[in-house]
Amino acid sequence: MRHHKTKGTPNKSGWFDLPGTLNGPADLGKAQEALQERYRLGSLLGRGGFGSVCSATRLSDGAPVAIKRVPRNRIRHWSELPDGTSAPLEVVLQDKVSTGFPGVVKLLEWLELPSDIVMVLERPEQSQDLLHFIRARGFLREEVARPLFRQVLEAVRHCTSCGVLHRDIKPANILVDLATGQAKLIDFGCGTYLQDTAYTHFAGTPSYSPPEWTRFGWYHGEPATIWSLGILLHEMVCGKMPFRRGWNFSWGQLSLPQRLSPGGSSSLGMGAIPVLGDGSGLGSVPLWQLLRRWHMSCSPPKPRIDGKVQAQL
Template sequence: PGRAMPPARPRPRAGLPRPRPCPRASRRGLASARLWPYWRWRCWAGISAWASGGIAALCLRLARARPRTRRRPRRGVHSPPRPRHRRRPRHLPGPAEDTRGAAAPAASAAASPARAPPSGSAAAGPEPPVSRSQERTPGDGRPGAGEGRSGAVAGPGPSADSRVSPAGKALQERYRLGSLLGRGGFGRVFAATRLSDGAPVAIKGVPRNRVRHWGELPDGTSAPLEIVLLAKVSTGFSGVVQLLEWLELPKYIVMVLERPERCQDLRHFIRARRLLSEEVARELFRQVLEAVRHCTSCGVLHRDIKPANILVDLDTGQAKLIDFGCSTYLQDTAYTHFAGTRSYSPPEWTQLGLYYGEAATIWSLGILLHQMVCGEHPFRRGQNITWDHQLSLPQRLSQECQDLIRWCLSMHFLDRPTLEDLLCDPWVQDIPHP
């Protein structure tokens, strides 16, 4: 009495078996049995998706690798026929090409070479000339490309087979091409031999699309302005390279020029000796002055006087003026378009944008004389020449030579001498100083 009695357990009914508790292992097996269908379905779905994706990717790769054939659209009755692409015929080597595959010669003999030519060859300058002048000159007007004209062979237009023109065949029959003498912005120059007598010549070619100015020869034949001006100054004067003949091909203007047996341009002539003595420089400079005066008397302005454009005969010592690709007619008024080599341009061009023909020629002659007696250009590349620029000269030079160089390189063009003043100068005339 006083204690709480625990509740009484329910007694099982009579005749029914007593339930037994399920062990823990049996519970786990029941849970696994219930989850197995679920995981089996998930695994099968993943494997199916992976397999279908791989097969689809494989089919896509095979489809991309398979070449596609374009279906031709149906043509109507009146549709024009489709043009067929024909292969261009291979041209035989022209007059400016040898059988070894050398490119056509095109450019002046003073164009910049890719490598220094050997001694005894007409070489090119260190700096290619700038594009030719744009000013209007008498006789402008370029004939059509189909109009074949020549100074040696009539009718050098394209032949019936469109392979080698008659002028090209004539050039191949008359000359045998040799080594490359020089190349530059306008093309190449090759040494050649005249087959009739074995005389050495130089073959120079200029692409037709680079000829900007045309003129007329005395017989009325239309020709590039370079040929017209060279024909005016080279006749009867040995100080200018002689034009033997010229031919007009479908794509090139070819000029055949004289070439001494042993010759060298003045640039390499100076480089081989580092510098020239005043006696040798005086003789060459006098010849150049006479050649320039002859050109101006004929109404021709060279505009590209530099050592690379002067050819020296090593046997006779005679100097010849070459490369009239930048030349034009001489005029009294100022030029507003430059043609030639930039490092030889006068200061009035770089600062004012104009120049006069004779004054600019005197300036380039002063640079030429400085290069002969000093072995180098008086102004460094890229140097801005100011009006108060003082030119320093070596003391080993005579006072007359120093005065002549400074006179030619006067900053103001009105202070420079004329060609006649230079020819009468005591140093040029080799008059001893009292």
């Protein structure tokens, strides 16, 4: 993974002065030269509180990539790469989990600019985020949802084995390679290091936050991840969020569509996938039993004497 640090005067006209790029200040010195020599920038893929992402093509071999720009003033945490280089925490986490594993989008290089951090990421040529993949179909049939969800579980297991907590698992942060069916976890901007003690700061999407955060103002990484995985699975097979805005999920249970199979020994079972370790409860739970058990657990967990929370599944 290459790293470029540049100095210079920001350009007032736009980002890198290239057609199809994003608006905002940037350096026109070494950064522009490096990007123009290696990439042809394309269309805007997304914009949000994190910054902006656009498509691009690597000129050396025609490979598609994504270029993510994050304003420096929005980067709160820095850490160290294995070579001792100081880098934004997102870059460090992405570097830890993306090498040699197909289920996480790979970080190819990053550039440090006076006003921005730029990350160059792999991008499957025919790809779509899972949010739009679901919306285009209304909901996912079981035979489509099962392999995709299994891959997400494997990606989560990989990240936790590397000591990384993603904290923002949702359809928009899962990229689907339409040619191969490979699912890739993206966007570690809300991520942090996995720890045994409780977190007292929430980062991620509020509608995916675990009930213990809403009720108590703290959460543990593994149970919170399981909670977001349950919401993700519901969205995949039902085509919508399980909770309406303002609905108190402390009371009652949610209903599931009758078209779902009962699970059990069905061929749709996901097999033994220890996602978050032996205590996660996801060791060998068939896929739809997993969703049904998650539905039946829709009430805030009670803290144990040691202050921890049991996993929801």
